[in-house]
Amino acid sequence: MEYSEIAQRKQAQLWERIPQEWRLSPSQIPLGMHSPAESVTNVQYDRVNVLGIPRSCGLLSEKELNITENWDVQGLLGQIHSQKLTSKEVIGVFCKRAAIAQQITRCLTEPLFDSALRRAQELDDHINRTGSPVGPLHGLPVSIKDCFHITGVDSSVGIAALAEKPAKANAPLVALLQSLGAVIIAKTNVPQTMGALDSANHLFGRTLNPLNRQLTVGGSSGGEGALLALRGSMIGFGTDIGGSIRIPAMCNGLYGFKPSQGRVPYGGQTDGQPKGKGRMSIQAVAGPIARSVADIDAVMTHLVPRAQWFGEDCIPGAWPSPLSSFNQRKPVTIGVLQSDGLVQPLPPITKVLNEVAAALRRTPGVNVIEIPVPAALAKCQALAGRLMSVDGGITMLDLLESTGETLIPWLQGRTKRGKPLLLSQLSELQAQRAEIELELRRKLWMLDSGNEQKVDAIILPVAPHPVPELDRYNAVGYTSSFVLLDYPAGVVPVRKFGEADLERGVELETKTLGSWDKKNRELWNEKTVDRTVYLDSPLSVQVITPRQHDYELYQAMELIDRVIKTDRSKL
Secondary structure (H helix, E strand, O other), X not given: OOXXXXXXXXXXXXXXXXXXXXXXXXXXXXXXXXXXXXXXXXXXXXXXXXXXXXXXXXXXXXXXXHHHHOOOHHHHHHHHHOOOOOXXXXXXXXXXXXXXXXXXXXXXXXXXXXXXXXXXXXXXXXXXXXXXXXXXXXXOEEEEEOOEOOEOOOOOOOOHHHOOOOEOXXXXXXXXXXXXXXXXXXXXXXXXXXXXXXXXXXXXXXXXXXOOOOEOOOOOOHHHHHXXXXXXXXXXXXXXXXXXXXXXXXXXXOEEEEOOOOOOOXXXXXOOOOOOHHHHOOOOEEEEEEOOHHHHHHHHHXXXXXXXXXXXXXXXXXXXXXXXXXXXXXXXXXXXXOOOOOOOOOHHHHHHHHHHHHHHHOOOOEEEEEOOOOHHHHHHHHHHHHHHOOOOOHHHHHHHHHOOOOOOOOOOOOOOOOOOOOHHHHHHHHHHHHHHHHHHHHHHHHOOOOOOOOOOEEEEOOOOOOOOEOOOOOOOHHHHHHHHXXXXXXEEXXXXXXXXXXXXXXOOOOOOOOHHHHHHHOOOOOOOOOHXXXXXXXXXXXXXXXXXXXXXXXXXXXXXXXXXXHHHHOO
């Protein structure tokens, strides 16, 4: 069967799963939403923010708006566990809001509304019978990236050849979430191959950014980003090998948390790759996207200690960590890393990073230092890229060609069939990786001055550019490097891009660092971009900590987020 016919069937199934009473009127749906097929190649959208549509569409009552807008994870769980709200009414309204989000952004792949409502009723029956919740996340509405298996549900990841092949067992993360009482309400959209940074595929179409439809929603967990921004879920889970949690968080003004390997179960997925590839090359991780640092903490506190009993890829962990350097050392030392040494950040990115550094310097108990860019850091992007493609892309391209599926625009010119690496070549790459890991451990955390950790956390850009237009995301090294190094890494939103950030008429005059840097400047050169497209888009910073210092990453993100909000309140 040709991919276009499979796509029509999947899109029809998706639409049928949205109840008639949850459907928007045609006048409420922004232009460009009616043809998923055309959306893959279309990058001409109006500059529209759709965040207000769930509130203005008339489908949600005041009580339903209160449930979906006025609680964080802990607060909502408190309402459910005290039986002030039932799981069924909470899950029902989040399913409805997710359905609205789908109609204005194309963020979903598999609505799970019927099964979610059945599970919610089971949770209500249990708490009514026993007086106790099933688990600490009893009744929490959760969404997950399409790649995670759920029994009886497709994990097609936007590839026609993988459609209509329902999973036979739950992914370990799904089993863990369900054991804690969470309810999975939907699976979310991804880019074709999950190897692009703009979430478009021929099966479900292009997911649009609810903040500005001219800008990318990010990838590969782009559907999660759009759904969370529209409050169609309380917390979402994505995966990250090149930045796929952090980039959608940046693009949608959210908080992203990429843990170290072994903290959150990753297995039980479809990704179109050879089985076991990650154990030989570079291993992706799973983690949350959320609307606050507190929501990340509320979920990770239950996942990390239990992960080893669900995921074969997980290790024993504690949350909070009793060995946290934040608890042992004052002042806390935050490093500032201005660049990856390969692509120079554009002016608004440098500006917002320095604003955060200045706010931290004004904070008692915080020591801020500039970290010289280590030469080894510039080597990470290319090495990560080579390790991601050790199989030559053969399995993935075979899948696409089996239904005649063409590459999406972002992948054209970037994806081609190669030769699998020999064992000797792979060994050499891993040896290079070890050398870089050793050098950066000294240069970033010990400052090359001994054998003790001197720096608790580092702030740096998420990307060297603002949230770009559709299909124009450029440099992935700012995020992929920390998967290669297995550093926990998070995203904290800072503020919106404003008029003062435009710097009209001022162009970059510094020497370019190379081809990637030259390409990045096209996102700022007034001859190749209208900078006003960035107005009101979110500006964020990335935070990293050493390998396996995941709780310290949470602590650093909480500190930085608090400092940013305190600083903004004074303006």
